[in-house]
Amino acid sequence: MKVELEADKCVASGQCVLVAMDVFDQDDDGIAILLKQEIGDDLLDDVKEAVAVCPAAAIRLVEQ
């Protein structure tokens, strides 16, 4: 699965980093960045949770 992040929408809540630290980090302004663009099954649940808790609907999961 592919993870997509629209940094323009991000409000720097840090929720994605809390639930999926292996996939998300924050830049110097607190805006989310992707550490990985493609994820395997091991991280799928974490990223699904990040999609669910992101307040700004900035994260998407897409089938490849």
Place this chain on the structure above:
Amino acid sequence: MADTLTGAAHDATAVPEFPMPRQSRCPFDPPPALKELQSEGPLVKVRLWDGSESWLVTRYAEQRALLGDPRVSADTDRPGYPTKASAEAGEGKLSFIMMDDPEHARQRRMVTAPFAVKKIEALRPKVQKIVDGLIDDLLAGPKPVDLVDAFALPIPSLVICELLGVPYEDHDLFQENTKTMVRTTATPEERGAATREMAGYLAGQIGKRITEPQDDMLSGIAARITAGELTHQQATEMALLLLIAGHETTANMIALGTLALLHHPDQLKLLRETDDPKLVASAVEELLRYLHITHLGRRRAVTEDIEIAGQVIKAGEGIIMANEIGNRDPEVFDDPDRLDLTRDARRHVAFGFGIHQCLGQPLARMELQVVYGTLYKRIPTLKAAVPLDDVRFKTDAFIYGVHELPVSW
């Protein structure tokens, strides 16, 4: 005809008033009348203190959808915006939380950096030291003692001072004024005077940092003035927002959370006996969900017609998201009225949702994790020094909590 008239009159009076009294067997539960509205439907009309009507959004899914909708405005000057109380009318805007994008995003992004998860994590040892120091003082002092005054309020106050860069020697002035600003029994004059004094103080601190920048948030805000991105007044309002936002909220989560735990001894035991930071973190999320201290709803004005849940909310109408019952929505949380520190409560809306979701949430989480993970272990016999019936709850304040909490051990 007569029937129709009676019917109409009946309908008019049938619009429930909001907020409703919080008389409940359990002071930790939302008003029962509010729960009843939730079972009637996701959207209901309510009547506010000034006679105006607004939509009350009772369910989690619709609350999240609307808080994330760009046709929904946080600007208090918009037609239809439901004001909380007469006390709110005429008050100035509290920086970017009352603005819409793009200006909201522009200003909010200026202060997001220090609240990034890893930066907040780096502050944890300092917060631990503050908490340990206050517990040392508690244990060395007389009992019973008011936990609000001696512990719950100083923590967010000391932490935000640290973050903003308020010099240590000014802590007293700072704490006294913020206490008045968030004290619900303060008169409007007292609150106005305290707010002006704090604003004046912060404006002065910001001014100093324009010429002598330091490594703190006030210097970061000052740099925006130099860069022409903020006026001095906007910068001061922003500093004041940061100062106020974390105070009452975190303090009430500490005091009310402790009271709730004292009345759920099996849950308190879990915290007292664990060394697992994951359990402490999940306890914080569950208490945020369960207590939901912002109990008067999140308010917005609708700028374009929105169709939702079979209704059309019209442009110019107000909506109030009753997030405290959203957090008790049985569609989302099993057995929602039960406090269960082991459940996964992360999807709660205690910090709101959408672009205005609380900026300080990583800080709030970390402070509460340190407190909940320390206090009950270090004072295992902690107990309330008054019966529950004698505790004064903040039913009339914007943030729910207790006025004081005498404790002993």
